[in-house]
Amino acid sequence: MQSELEQTFIKKFVEKDKQERYLEFLAKEKNRSKFTNELHYFKNLNWKLFREISGSESGIAVILAKVKGKKNISNCYAISNRPEFDGKVFSIDEVIKDVVGTEEIILIFGNAEIVYYEGEAPGNRYISI
Secondary structure, X not given: OOOHHHHHHHHHHEOHXXXXXXXXXXXXXXXXXXXXXXXXXXXOEOHHHEEEOOOOOOHHHHHHHHHHOOOOOOEEEEEEOOOOXXXXXXXXXXXXXXXXXXOOEEEEEOOOOEEEEEOOOOOOEEEEO
């Protein structure tokens, strides 16, 4: 069940030496959990492309500020350890209302122009720069 958007995300935001491994995990539904189970403490993002969202910042406000300047972004794709979110597309309003604040999730906005990662709390929230 690997979508083109998941491939784009992996190739753009994951460390090069882990890309093939994760692409293989996401290529087959039975192996998908090998990837999603790592999301609570995902260590293999290319951290040079992200900034931490501090505890005093609202994840929602940071996302809205990033998305606001991008007219072509109207929805978001989720990769999550939670089946109710994983592989689903959400409108920006739905993401803000129902999804942000969910641990173990990667939100991919547009065509991977913006990526939000939320691991296990407390903190552990990042957005692409």
